[in-house]
Amino acid sequence: MSIALPVLKADDFTSDQDVRWCPGCGDYSILAQMKKVLPEIGVPPEKTVFISGIGCSSRFPYYVNTYGVHSIHGRAPAVATGLKLTRPDLSVWVITGDGDALSIGGNHFIHLLRRNVDLNIVLFNNRIYGLTKGQFSPTSVEGQVTKSTPMGVVDHPLNPISVAVGAEATFIARSVDSNVKHLAYTLKRAAAHKGTSFVEVYQNCNVFNDGAFAYAQDKATRDDSTIELEHGKPMIFGKDRDKGIRLNGFNFEIVNLAEGKIKEDDLLFHDEKAPSTLVYMLSRMRHPHFPEPIGVFRDVVSETFEEAVRGQIDEAIAKKGPGNLQKLFMSGDTWKVS
Amino acid sequence: MTTEATLNKPVKPVQGITVRLVGDSGDGMQLLGTQLTNTSALLGNDVATFPDFPAEIRAPRGTRAGVSGFQVQFASHEVHTPGDTLDALVAMNPAALVTNLADLPKGGLLIVNEDSFEDKDLKLAKLKTSPLEEPAMENYRLIKVPMTRLTKEAVAEFGLSVKEADRCKNFFAMGLVYWLYGRNMDATLRFIHGKFGDGKSVIAQANEKALRSGWAFGETIEGIGHSYSIEPAKLPPGTYRNIMGNQAMAWGLMTAAQRSGKEMFYGTYPITPASDILHELAKFKNFGVCTFQAEDEIAAVCSAIGAAYGGKMAVTTSSGPGIALKAEAMGLALMLELPMLVIDVQRGGPSTGLPTKTEQADLLQVMFGRNGEAPLPVLAAQSPGDCFEIVQEAWMLATKLMLPVIVLSDGYIANGAEPWPIPDVSKLAPIPVNHPEHNNNPDGPFKPYMRDELLARPWAIPGTEGLMHRVGGLEKEDGTGNISYDPDNHQKMVNIRAQKVANAAKLLPPQQVIGPQSGDLLVISWGGTYGACLTAVQQAQAEGRSVSLAHIRYMNPFPSNLGEIISRFENVLIPELNMGQLRLLIRSRYLVDAVGFNKVKGKPFTVRELVEKIHEHSKSPSRSPARA
Ligand SMILES: Cc1ncc(C[n+]2csc(CCOP(=O)(O)OP(=O)(O)O)c2C)c(N)n1
Ligand code: SF4
Ligand SMILES: [Mg+2]
Numbered sequence: 001m002s003i004a005l006p007v008l009k010a011d012d013f014t015s016d017q018d019v020r021w022c023p024g025c026g027d028y029s030i031l032a033q034m035k036k037v038l039p040e041i042g043v044p045p046e047k048t049v050f051i052s053g054i055g056c057s058s059r060f061p062y063y064v065n066t067y068g069v070h071s072i073h074g075r076a077p078a079v080a081t082g083l084k085l086t087r088p089d090l091s092v093w094v095i096t097g098d099g100d101a102l103s104i105g106g107n108h109f110i111h112l113l114r115r116n117v118d119l120n121i122v123l124f125n126n127r128i129y130g131l132t133k134g135q136f137s138p139t140s141v142e143g144q145v146t147k148s149t150p151m152g153v154v155d156h157p158l159n160p161i162s163v164a165v166g167a168e169a170t171f172i173a174r175s176v177d178s179n180v181k182h183l184a185y186t187l188k189r190a191a192a193h194k195g196t197s198f199v200e201v202y203q204n205c206n207v208f209n210d211g212a213f214a215y216a217q218d219k220a221t222r223d224d225s226t227i228e229l230e231h232g233k234p235m236i237f238g239k240d241r242d243k244g245i246r247l248n249g250f251n252f253e254i255v256n257l258a259e260g261k262i263k264e265d266d267l268l269f270h271d272e273k274a275p276s277t278l279v280y281m282l283s284r285m286r287h288p289h290f291p292e293p294i295g296v297f298r299d300v301v302s303e304t305f306e307e308a309v310r311g312q313i314d315e316a317i318a319k320k321g322p323g324n325l326q327k328l329f330m331s332g333d334t335w336k337v338s
Numbered sequence: 339m340t341t342e343a344t345l346n347k348p349v350k351p352v353q354g355i356t357v358r359l360v361g362d363s364g365d366g367m368q369l370l371g372t373q374l375t376n377t378s379a380l381l382g383n384d385v386a387t388f389p390d391f392p393a394e395i396r397a398p399r400g401t402r403a404g405v406s407g408f409q410v411q412f413a414s415h416e417v418h419t420p421g422d423t424l425d426a427l428v429a430m431n432p433a434a435l436v437t438n439l440a441d442l443p444k445g446g447l448l449i450v451n452e453d454s455f456e457d458k459d460l461k462l463a464k465l466k467t468s469p470l471e472e473p474a475m476e477n478y479r480l481i482k483v484p485m486t487r488l489t490k491e492a493v494a495e496f497g498l499s500v501k502e503a504d505r506c507k508n509f510f511a512m513g514l515v516y517w518l519y520g521r522n523m524d525a526t527l528r529f530i531h532g533k534f535g536d537g538k539s540v541i542a543q544a545n546e547k548a549l550r551s552g553w554a555f556g557e558t559i560e561g562i563g564h565s566y567s568i569e570p571a572k573l574p575p576g577t578y579r580n581i582m583g584n585q586a587m588a589w590g591l592m593t594a595a596q597r598s599g600k601e602m603f604y605g606t607y608p609i610t611p612a613s614d615i616l617h618e619l620a621k622f623k624n625f626g627v628c629t630f631q632a633e634d635e636i637a638a639v640c641s642a643i644g645a646a647y648g649g650k651m652a653v654t655t656s657s658g659p660g661i662a663l664k665a666e667a668m669g670l671a672l673m674l675e676l677p678m679l680v681i682d683v684q685r686g687g688p689s690t691g692l693p694t695k696t697e698q699a700d701l702l703q704v705m706f707g708r709n710g711e712a713p714l715p716v717l718a719a720q721s722p723g724d725c726f727e728i729v730q731e732a733w734m735l736a737t738k739l740m741l742p743v744i745v746l747s748d749g750y751i752a753n754g755a756e757p758w759p760i761p762d763v764s765k766l767a768p769i770p771v772n773h774p775e776h777n778n779n780p781d782g783p784f785k786p787y788m789r790d791e792l793l794a795r796p797w798a799i800p801g802t803e804g805l806m807h808r809v810g811g812l813e814k815e816d817g818t819g820n821i822s823y824d825p826d827n828h829q830k831m832v833n834i835r836a837q838k839v840a841n842a843a844k845l846l847p848p849q850q851v852i853g854p855q856s857g858d859l860l861v862i863s864w865g866g867t868y869g870a871c872l873t874a875v876q877q878a879q880a881e882g883r884s885v886s887l888a889h890i891r892y893m894n895p896f897p898s899n900l901g902e903i904i905s906r907f908e909n910v911l912i913p914e915l916n917m918g919q920l921r922l923l924i925r926s927r928y929l930v931d932a933v934g935f936n937k938v939k940g941k942p943f944t945v946r947e948l949v950e951k952i953h954e955h956s957k958s959p960s961r962s963p964a965r966a
Contacts, residue, residue, distance in 0.1 A: 015808070016783060017820065046803045051644070054811075061808050062821065067800040069647055070810025071640065072670050078637035082644025082652070083800075086603045086628060090648070090800050108640075111633040309628060316623035323625030325593055326763045333525050334579045334760065335380050337570075 008039035015065040021056060026177035026203035027124060031063055033184045034122075038064075041191045043091040051080045053105060055097035056131045057124035057203070074105025077112035077121065081305070084117050088306045091191070092119035099129045102138040102158050113167035113196050115305040120190045120197040123160055126205035127212045134208035146208070160200045161283035161297060165276050171197035172279065172297040177204060178217045182228070182294060189296055195304050215287050216294070225287050229295030234267040237291045244268075245290075252281060252290065272299040346557060348564040354383075354413025355519055355568060356421030359511070360438045361430030362399055363392055363406040366508040371408025372755070373512060373526045378412035379580045379757050380525055382570025385412045386869060387755045388420035388942065393610075393694045400454075400462030402433045412519075414569040418721075418869030420754070422944040426518070428511055430454060430485075433463035448478040449514065451507065453486035481561050485510050492551035493544040502541065506548035513552020520567045523549060573757060581758035583722035583751035584611070587655075587681065588618035590726035592625050594733035595651045598769035602653060603645035605630045605638040609657045610693045611749040612683040616655070635660035639667040639680065646676040647809070649773060649799035651733065655681040658700045659690065662707065668742055669708045672835065674809045675787070675795050677736035677743075679729065680704075680714075684748040684865075686940045695940025696750035698865050699916035704744045705894060705923070711832045713839045715739070716893040718746040720868035723758040725751065728891065731846070734769050738845055739838050740794040746893070748915075750942050751866040774798050777805065786819040792845075793838045840895050849897035853879055853886030856906035859956040862932070863913060864890045864920055867943055871913060874948035882959030885952055890920070901928045911935060911955045913948055 013035045021027045038048065048066040052058035054073035061068030067090075071079045076094045084092045094112075101109045101123050112121065128146065129135040135148040139160065143152040164172045171193040175186040183201065190197035202213040215225040227237035227245065235245040242258040244267040255262045271278075279298045286292060357374070361367045368389055379385050388409040397404030411421035426447040429435035431454040442448060455468050469475070470482065489507040490500075498506075509530070516523055527546060534542035556562060581589075595602040604627060606616050620629045628650075632638040635656050642652035656664065661682045671678055684700045686692025704716050715735055719728045725747055732743040774796045779785045786807040787795050798805040807819060815822035816830060851860075853875060863871035868889050875887040888903055890896065904910060904924070910932035912921040918934040925932055935951045937943065 044803075045806050047801055049647075049800050050808075062810070065806055067647075067806050068808035068810075069644070069674070070808065070812065071643070072666055072811055075636060075640040075667065078632065078640035079644040079647075081632075081637070082603060082605055082630070082641030082646075083648045084644075085630060085641070086601065086645040086650045087648040087800065107633055108637050111637065309630075313623045313626060313628060317626075320624040323592070323622055325589075325596060325625075328622075329579070329589070329760045329763070330577070332579065333376055333380055333528075334577050335382060336577050337382065337573045338575050 008042075008044065010035040010039060013038045013045060013064050013066065015063055017062045019063050020059065022207050024206040025056070026126065026205070027057060027060070029177045029180060030122070030124060030183065030201055030203065031060065033180055033187060035064065037184050037187045037191070040188060041091070047089065048091045048093070049083060050093045050095055051076045051083070052095040053097070053100035054131065055100045055129070056205075057095060057097040058100060060095040074100050074103070075108060076100070077105060077108040080119050081112060081115070081117050084119050085306050085309055088118070088310065094119060094121040096121065096123050097130070098123065098125045098127060098137045098139040098160070102160060102163070106138075110163065110167040113164055113169040113198060116170050116195040116302055118194055118196070118304040118306060120199070122187070122190070122199045122201060124203040125160060125200050126203045126209055128205050128209035130205045130208055159283055162280060164198045165280045165283055165298070168276065169198045169298070170195040170300050170302050173198070174200045174202070174292075174294050174297070176202045176213065176216050176226075176294060179222075179294070186296070189299070193299055195302055216292060225291055226294050227285075227291040229270045229282070229293050229297060231270055231272045231296065234264045234269050236264070236267065252285065254290065272296050274298070347562075349520065349567050350564050351567045351569070353415060353568070354411060354417065354421075355425045355566060356409065356411040356423060357426045357428065357515065357519075358407055358409040358424050358438060358441070359428045359515075360405055360407040360434035361508070362434070363394075363396060363404045364399060365406070365430050366505075367406045367408050367430070370508050370512050371410055373529060374515060374521065375410050375412075375755050376580050377516070377521045377525050378410070379578065381522060381568075383412035383414065383568055384417045384571040384573060384757060385410060385580070385755065386417045386420045388750070389753045391694050393692070398462070400431055400433055400459055402437050402463060405434045405437050407434070407438065412568060414571050416571060416573070418873050419942070419945060422946050428515060430508070430511065431463070432459050432465055432469060436463060436465065436469055439469070442478060444477045446478055447481070449481045449483060449511070451485040451511070452482035453484050481559070483514065483555065488551060488555065489548050492547050496540045496544045496547070498540065498544055503544070506544050509545045509548040510552040510555075513549040513554075514556050515552075516549070517553040517556030518562070518565050520565055523553065574759065576759040578757045578759055580755050581723055581726070582753060582755045583719070583725045583747055584614040584683070584753070585618055586722055586725040586758065587719075587729055587747065587752075588615050590729040591619070591653055591679070592622060592627060593726070593763070593766065594730040594769065595625075595627070597730065597766055598651060598733065598737060598771045600651035600771065601626045601628065603628045603630065603642060603650045604653045604655075605632050605641035605645070606655050607632050607635045607638045607660060609660050611685055611752045612655045612657050612681070614752065615681070615683070635663040636667060639664040639671070642678050643667060643671050643674065643676060646671070646678045647674070647800070649797065652678040653681065654678070655683065657683050657685045658687045658703065661700060661703060665708050668714065669710065669712050670811045671742040672708075672712055672714060673811050675740045677733075677740055677797065679732050679736060679745060680742055681729070681745045681747065683752045684746060686938070692940045694749065696748045696866065696942060697915050697938060697940065698748055698867070699919065699938065700746065701893065701916065701919040702922070704746065711836065713836055713894065714742055714744050715839055715842045715895070716744045716746065718865040718891055718893050719751055720865065720889060720891055722751055722754045722756045724891075726758070730769070735842050735845060737769060737771050738794060739792055739842060740797060741838055746865060748866045772797070773802070774805065775802055783807070785817045787814060787817050789816075789834070792841050793834055842892075843895045843898045846892050846897065848899040849888055849890065849903055851886050851888050851903055854884060855886070855903075857884035857886060858907065859883070859885045859909045859911060859952065860904060860907035861885060861887045861911050861913065861952065862890060862920065862924065863887065864893060867913060867915060870943040870945055870948055873945045874952060877945065877949050878952045878956065883952070883956045885956050893920070896927065904928050904930050909933070909955055911951060913943060913951065915942070
């Protein structure tokens, strides 16, 4: 006898709240892809929790019919760590923005990654502060004119993937809001990874930073200005797939495959388990000098934080037996007064 | 291994003794003090302690900055303070002597290690001449003991290095003090052999020898004519142990977790004087305690919020600077209406302030230090042992009201110790906690902000089918919890959150008055000044003054009968180790012309200075005899 399990649909993950992002905002696409993949991931809504900070992106939890916490600016990784550590049975997602994760929450972000808590963090990178109406963010590019930088940004931007590599994140990926298939695939890969999965999503803020990622979004340019990372495959890109990435000494170089002098085998083959030095080099590939990698940069297995923490608790119980308060209170020197 | 103590000299019975042990922070003064305290408690004396250590971990040896002290009062009657007046001062070096001598009254016993008064020692203490040569020494009963040399000789047989042999001298000093006050050496011998290895360890044997030599020195030295004895105190019957404030706090938390059938999650970031709670709890993983040392205080409190949302007993602790960092997240917890505990072990402020010294200056911070209308219940522990009780009360409140609850302690309570009647755990009532399993809304989705008669919302936890809901820091509609910018709803929610806090008064006992229920002067105290205020008030009462004490443990909301109590007294005096924070609250709340007695020196009140203030503000007994 087989029991027909109820099959979940995207609608099962839709909350009763009206979505309030600006029309045309890239956040809609990310929400849609998330709702599409959640049923495929197969964790029921009541076992799923979305935790966010503050920002346009961080309104996300209100729109999915799971458990959710819309916390405070930058602190979602810490809230999520406390939850996952005590409730390893739950599937936890952190939704954050470039300001939320890398500016005010930078500290929590790196510590989440280095601890390898088993949860997924999706960073909506629009290179701007959306919710506060258009100040520059830690990922804004030099020279970018924003409300708070009328003469252009002078800060050097942070590269979220490089930061993640530095913090030794075990899963690092990048996708683009408009590349829906790739985005859905990447979210699923993130969910499948055990440990902290970090996904940077290029997200268009059409109100305050429109076209920031046009090179990676537009059909006309994206094949030449991005390169899709595929595990075990040579690094080839271009509309005609006629260009490749080759390692030359300690540097990458773009090579032309059309001339026939350089073969596919001469190229760098992407390896998701490669040493972090190589992953770091991939993260430094920046438009317009290089095509920007999208896909999974790194996917390695390592003990999760909650496994290690719970493991010590289990070990202590196995060694000492479950705690007994009365025994504890009576231990050491005591005396009687009658 | 038992003590074969001989007592050939006469013994003088006394009611109580206050001793201060001072030396270099490397000299083991804290260990010595703790041993003396435990031993005295085991002998049945009531005890109260005051450890006082420098902010530097290892300030240069022999300097004034490196002086560490431990004061203990042990007595045959109840004691609530570490004592005002020293009977004896034990000083291991010149720096320790000169920085503490002012507190030793004329005629007091002064024991010094005379081997540490060489030129180089004097130089380190910034002294030109030896204080031992000063004429002022005639004011004291000075006993110069060549401790370094005698210890070296005593432990010669064990072949220790010079350094190792020198380290044994604190046990020599301890032996002398033990002899002087008739302290049994057994517990300390057990400690020595437990700490330095079994009977075969030479270090343990050498320390034992040093301890016994110190005792023997007391027996033989001519300068001390007699020793003292102190009868056991008449404490209520029961089994007792010694407990320190931070330890009691940790044990209270574990007990609260058990009483509510919850696993405890403890998220924190190290800070003096709160860190020992973390150290203590980290030992008890087999009780299911999950400790998390976060990257900062903000992460610590936020991790606790995550754990609370997941249905655990969540706790975060810090001291003033860390509480300041937690403020925004405490506001979030209040908006989410989740139960958790925020514990502030206060120290001298502002900023980094006096990290190792005590103060009560965070009251207004925890009352008002959050943006918006953000009241929270605040409870304050009154003694080391009370930390055990108060966190359990706080957890009961937090779960009944679905609110974060703040608990105040301070450096004085945290590091102080007192005899603690061990409770029968099986007799502690459960703290019932309920997680709903069914939708409370027949017409639609679960309503996370539907309320019970205390205005508490249901604690629905992730994993429960059909109760999915989102919570957040944005203002929300009552009932549904949906984001709401409606003006009337905001007013309503602010009112509800305030009323929830006010409802705590219904769950807590009324204020007690120690002494007559009405009269001339009411002393109102809170927190760690309890012992000193109680002792001072009792002294004034014994003099026939019409003085009573209301010691407040529930700072917000105040007990519902407090205003009425205040109205029954002519005058109100509020002593605080701050510039008048409780006074501000009492004055504004009850429109009473309360006067303050305020001190911020990093030190607790002495009973003497409190009694003087009480004299100033109450009628002398001849004019107004005490009412019964
Ligand atoms: C403590 C605190 N500081 C500042 C703010 C104001 N604030 C809200 S969102 C935001 C920046 C959001 O930028 P980002 O994280 O990139 O999110 P986006 O809106 O672009 O999705 C700021 C500065 C706040 N809410 N809290
Ligand atoms: S401001 Fe930008 S990021 Fe925010 S909702 Fe509008 S388009 Fe989206
Ligand atoms: Mg942004």
